Amino acid sequence: MITALAIMALGAVVLGAALGYASIRFKVEGDPLVEKIEAILPQTQCGQCGYPGCKPYAAAISAGEADINLCPPGGMDGVRKLADLLGREVKALEAEEKPKQVAIIDEATCIGCTLCIQACPVDAIVGAAKQMHTIIEPLCTGCELCIKPCPVECIHMLPITENLDNWKWKYPVIEIKRAA
Amino acid sequence: MMNWTTPPYLLDGQASVRRVMLQVLVGLLPGIGAYVWLVGPSILLQLALATISALAGEALMLRLRGKPLSLFLGDGSAIVTAWLIALTFPPLAPWWLVVVGTLFAIVVAKHLYGGLGQNPFNPAMVAFAACIVSFPALMSQWPALGLKLTFAEQVSIIAGLAPRIDVMSGATPLDAIKTALKLGEGTVDVPTLLATQDVFGNFAGRGWEWVTTGYLLGGLWLWQRRIITWYAPLGFICGLSLLAGALWLWNPQGFASPLFHLFSGGAMLGAFFIVTDPVSGCTTSRGKLIFGFLAGLLAYTIRVFGGYPDGVAFAVLLMNLCVPLIDMYTQPPIFGMKNQR
Amino acid sequence: MLAQLFGFKGGVKPQTNKAPSVQLPIGQAPLPSCLFVPLHQNIGGAPNPLVVVGEHVLKGQLIGGADGWVSAAVHAPTSGTVLAIEEHVAAHPSGLPTLSVVIEPDGRDQWIPRTALDHRSLAPERVREILRDAGVVGLGGAAFPSHAKLTPARAVPMQDLVINGAECEPFMTCDDLLMRERAEEIVRGIAIFRDLLGAKRVLIGIEDNKPEAISAMNKAVLRLAEDYAVVAVPTRYPAGGAKQLIRVLTGKEVPASKRSTELGVQCFNVATVYTAYRALAHGEPVISRIVTLTGNIEQPRNWEVRLGTPMRELIALGRPKADTDRYLMGGPMMGFEIPDLAAPVVKATNCLIAGSPALFPASPPEMPCIRCGACAEVCPHELQPFELYWFSRARNFGKTQEYHIFDCIECGCCSYVCPSHIPLVQYFRFAKSEIWSREREKQAADAAKARFELRNAREEREQAEKAERLAKAAAARGSERKPAPASAAVLPPTVEPVQPVAAAESAEAVSPSDPDTVRKATIVAAMERARAQREAVKPRNTEQLTVEQKNEIAAIEARRAALKPEPAAAQGGRADSATSQERPGE
Numbered sequence A: 001m002i003t004a005l006a007i008m009a010l011g012a013v014v015l016g017a018a019l020g021y022a023s024i025r026f027k028v029e030g031d032p033l034v035e036k037i038e039a040i041l042p043q044t045q046c047g048q049c050g051y052p053g054c055k056p057y058a059a060a061i062s063a064g065e066a067d068i069n070l071c072p073p074g075g076m077d078g079v080r081k082l083a084d085l086l087g088r089e090v091k092a093l094e095a096e097e098k099p100k101q102v103a104i105i106d107e108a109t110c111i112g113c114t115l116c117i118q119a120c121p122v123d124a125i126v127g128a129a130k131q132m133h134t135i136i137e138p139l140c141t142g143c144e145l146c147i148k149p150c151p152v153e154c155i156h157m158l159p160i161t162e163n164l165d166n167w168k169w170k171y172p173v174i175e176i177k178r179a180a
Numbered sequence B: 001m002m003n004w005t006t007p008p009y010l011l012d013g014q015a016s017v018r019r020v021m022l023q024v025l026v027g028l029l030p031g032i033g034a035y036v037w038l039v040g041p042s043i044l045l046q047l048a049l050a051t052i053s054a055l056a057g058e059a060l061m062l063r064l065r066g067k068p069l070s071l072f073l074g075d076g077s078a079i080v081t082a083w084l085i086a087l088t089f090p091p092l093a094p095w096w097l098v099v100v101g102t103l104f105a106i107v108v109a110k111h112l113y114g115g116l117g118q119n120p121f122n123p124a125m126v127a128f129a130a131c132i133v134s135f136p137a138l139m140s141q142w143p144a145l146g147l148k149l150t151f152a153e154q155v156s157i158i159a160g161l162a163p164r165i166d167v168m169s170g171a172t173p174l175d176a177i178k179t180a181l182k183l184g185e186g187t188v189d190v191p192t193l194l195a196t197q198d199v200f201g202n203f204a205g206r207g208w209e210w211v212t213t214g215y216l217l218g219g220l221w222l223w224q225r226r227i228i229t230w231y232a233p234l235g236f237i238c239g240l241s242l243l244a245g246a247l248w249l250w251n252p253q254g255f256a257s258p259l260f261h262l263f264s265g266g267a268m269l270g271a272f273f274i275v276t277d278p279v280s281g282c283t284t285s286r287g288k289l290i291f292g293f294l295a296g297l298l299a300y301t302i303r304v305f306g307g308y309p310d311g312v313a314f315a316v317l318l319m320n321l322c323v324p325l326i327d328m329y330t331q332p333p334i335f336g337m338k339n340q341r
Numbered sequence C: 001m002l003a004q005l006f007g008f009k010g011g012v013k014p015q016t017n018k019a020p021s022v023q024l025p026i027g028q029a030p031l032p033s034c035l036f037v038p039l040h041q042n043i044g045g046a047p048n049p050l051v052v053v054g055e056h057v058l059k060g061q062l063i064g065g066a067d068g069w070v071s072a073a074v075h076a077p078t079s080g081t082v083l084a085i086e087e088h089v090a091a092h093p094s095g096l097p098t099l100s101v102v103i104e105p106d107g108r109d110q111w112i113p114r115t116a117l118d119h120r121s122l123a124p125e126r127v128r129e130i131l132r133d134a135g136v137v138g139l140g141g142a143a144f145p146s147h148a149k150l151t152p153a154r155a156v157p158m159q160d161l162v163i164n165g166a167e168c169e170p171f172m173t174c175d176d177l178l179m180r181e182r183a184e185e186i187v188r189g190i191a192i193f194r195d196l197l198g199a200k201r202v203l204i205g206i207e208d209n210k211p212e213a214i215s216a217m218n219k220a221v222l223r224l225a226e227d228y229a230v231v232a233v234p235t236r237y238p239a240g241g242a243k244q245l246i247r248v249l250t251g252k253e254v255p256a257s258k259r260s261t262e263l264g265v266q267c268f269n270v271a272t273v274y275t276a277y278r279a280l281a282h283g284e285p286v287i288s289r290i291v292t293l294t295g296n297i298e299q300p301r302n303w304e305v306r307l308g309t310p311m312r313e314l315i316a317l318g319r320p321k322a323d324t325d326r327y328l329m330g331g332p333m334m335g336f337e338i339p340d341l342a343a344p345v346v347k348a349t350n351c352l353i354a355g356s357p358a359l360f361p362a363s364p365p366e367m368p369c370i371r372c373g374a375c376a377e378v379c380p381h382e383l384q385p386f387e388l389y390w391f392s393r394a395r396n397f398g399k400t401q402e403y404h405i406f407d408c409i410e411c412g413c414c415s416y417v418c419p420s421h422i423p424l425v426q427y428f429r430f431a432k433s434e435i436w437s438r439e440r441e442k443q444a445a446d447a448a449k450a451r452f453e454l455r456n457a458r459e460e461r462e463q464a465e466k467a468e469r470l471a472k473a474a475a476a477r478g479s480e481r482k483p484a485p486a487s488a489a490v491l492p493p494t495v496e497p498v499q500p501v502a503a504a505e506s507a508e509a510v511s512p513s514d515p516d517t518v519r520k521a522t523i524v525a526a527m528e529r530a531r532a533q534r535e536a537v538k539p540r541n542t543e544q545l546t547v548e549q550k551n552e553i554a555a556i557e558a559r560r561a562a563l564k565p566e567p568a569a570a571q572g573g574r575a576d577s578a579t580s581q582e583r584p585g586e
């Protein structure tokens, strides 16, 4: 009995020491968690999560202040990846998921006020004061931040449609049940 | 019906799971023939019992899991499991033992792990292991070969209507030498034992070696049909005979020859029908070799030094555990990458 | 001759079904009623349209200019009038539209002036340019611009030029017939490629089920006194895969991670060679190709078809049988089902097969993988398809890449033999396109992040500079008048890192209020003007609109109508707070 206990105790001590050593030896510097979270976030920088950008939201998640289901552009896919990374439950998205969009300026109406330029977090709008503005489509993340500031409401969101360049092969449908 | 709009639009009309499984069943026939000749038609009864309970268990589980019955019942995989169970259990085992074993294999070892293709352990071997642990006595009662029982007598024994004890004096060759060695405490030696017992005939008389030869022939046929590859069987045979050979050369009095080991117990059945099970075995060629080899070593070790009469089942189960690891380390180099490792 | 053939692992032997379509010689397909020539027919950059609606074009006239180096030009297949440049359904499994030039033939089929050139008298760069501008792409089905494959690797001397006449796909016979009928042109064309690459040896690989093609090519090689080796390779699908043929003829294995020139070998399809020869020696750009029309039709045959011919019109030539239920483009192993027969014949269309339930029976239901390894045994790239399947199915794309999914050539051998009838190739395609799309998204996200950070840094810097200026001005004013103005005191000399949301507030504190009213007035005036403009706006182009454009306009009009009654106050209020923001130019 005593020997058994002693052996178990000894085992625990040895393993504990090994684990402790490993955690010192293989310590990871910095806070890669924030970076890992940020890598999952879509970088739309829209602020819909309630944070002024993706990085602050990532920081808030890793600090445990924010839930993982607040980023609508990331969609359920993003929530799933975050849950995977952090070992948390998958939760339904707070807001509803929208198809990907890009903004487009109605160029005939634009008065060149530059307000949208200031709002765009990723510098996807070009133009100068009193000149017509336009959006560089490939750079636009679809964050909608430029819609509100426009005094003449000439910015609209267009969903990105499927074309030959972004077309994807679909997941094979499994219809085993139907075959019966 | 499904209509894949996906290439290839041409398919090999021959290939199907059912066809694979049917060929495995055909491969078992020579062994079964020898079995019938050796112990009489009781084995056919056991095969039928096992088949019926396997199909019943399969149907039940498919229904519970909401899978299409017709598709999966017809694939033949349950029957293969059933036949392997019937062939590894004692031929005069009570009917309920075979039924319980088969149901256990189908329900627990196969479907609770996800059904066809998903089971990490060979279902037949799980059943064998579970039964030998739970009913050790029943599982080691083999009929004496000299015993001439009519089919009616066999049926009544299986059905539990006749007393079992007096007819169950026999043993498999493996059992025979193990018990004898134990009783004799070193005063008997293996060659004399083998010469005096009546179960292993050294291919001269009536003995279990004919059954295993049947399995060997069936296995070779499967290999020729490209249903199985040679890697795992060769590995198994090598593993088993290597250890057996080494110990036999070292002490021929205390250990039986590799030939004896290869042709007794479940060695040949194991080599060609169990370690070749694609679902629970390795998938890479080198992996199959390693898998078979280690299973052979383990089988010998367990059968000679362990407490059970035969070690194939436990060896295979242990090796099933290592499959993912072996597969991971034996991924073959792909086209164009052979010189870059 | 070649001493030794190397094998390749795996492969299958499906029914070849080639006999029906080789009975008749290549036929000239009649001029269709209308041609839809897609601009993007090659891998790489999409050519830009060079013609305008209403223009009259001549046969062979350039209508789409190559965009970048990896791109190839597109030409008018006959003379006629450009009816439209619009989105038309593409020859693609998705049935999505692509920008196409619609040409109505005038029936005269009048060529542009053509000049014959000798490639030996031209600089190699010039030859490559000519090939690009003649639209020469791989006609085996990949449509990769050929000139881009004609630059030898610097470090490795070019050993072998492999000419692919294997044509391993069942049903397909277009290369077979081309070699039978136009062997001499092919052999002459090979010289162009050989000279450009500086290849030491030329190997022409033809599957041994095409004895006529082999003898025709042999005769042509003899007649032209070239030292090319015509090699009969064993018939086994996919022996005609470029990588498999290279392996069989030279023993070299080209992995997905390398270009074949890096191993000193390059491979071209016979039809590509033929078009290259026509382009140089006759000045004829690629405006047609040989298409096998076969399967469930009355008259299987190979046709020389103008690119842009609607598939429906071509198929009518073969008179499909009544029970035809689908059409495939490409062979039955690697081709795809055509969703819409309005799609045109393009450079990649090597074969059209009418399918019937008898010809291509529906696949039996999919069962779970039993890990039998049959797929791994036939995989010519020695992959483990069941592992790939497992991970693709679970959407574990990282693992699929570890198991080399991008080495898979989608040959379909694995699906062909799978006893569980798993559509393996479909899983692999799904995984590949999913990986690509994620890659694109990741790149876009990284770029967005970089731009966002750049912008934040810039704003921060501007804020700091501004604050500094203000502080200086305040100090200057302070020396004149004692009490410092409150606006300057509010701001500390260095500003905290500014987030865009916070920017408005901090900026508000800085802006002086005097010019503000002026600005407000201008904005209101501008808004008025804009509103007037919006109402007065006259769209210039209302005739040539595509359906999408029309829908779009309707949607925008609807939105405008919904916006109109909105009170100006709301806008004014928004403008108010917005005007107080800083202008980046200030």
Ligand code: SF4
Binding pocket: A041, A042, A043, A044, A045, A046, A047, A048, A049, A050, A051, A052, A053, A054, A055, A057, A070, A071, A072, A073, A074
């Ligand atoms: S909602 Fe998502 S995309 Fe938008 S800022 Fe927050 S994390 Fe970034």
Ligand code: SF4
Binding pocket: A102, A103, A119, A120, A121, A122, A123, A124, A125, A135, A139, A140, A141, A142, A143, A144, A145, A146, A147
């Ligand atoms: S253009 Fe508008 S929608 Fe697009 S990224 Fe900039 S602010 Fe967001």
Ligand code: SF4
Binding pocket: C368, C369, C370, C371, C372, C373, C374, C375, C376, C385, C386, C389, C414, C417, C418, C419, C420, C421, C422, C424
């Ligand atoms: S052939 Fe089919 S069942 Fe066999 S291992 Fe491959 S995927 Fe699985």
Ligand code: SF4
Binding pocket: C375, C378, C379, C380, C381, C382, C383, C385, C407, C408, C409, C410, C411, C412, C413, C414, C415, C424, C425, C428
């Ligand atoms: S499709 Fe891909 S995985 Fe399947 S056999 Fe061909 S190369 Fe191998």
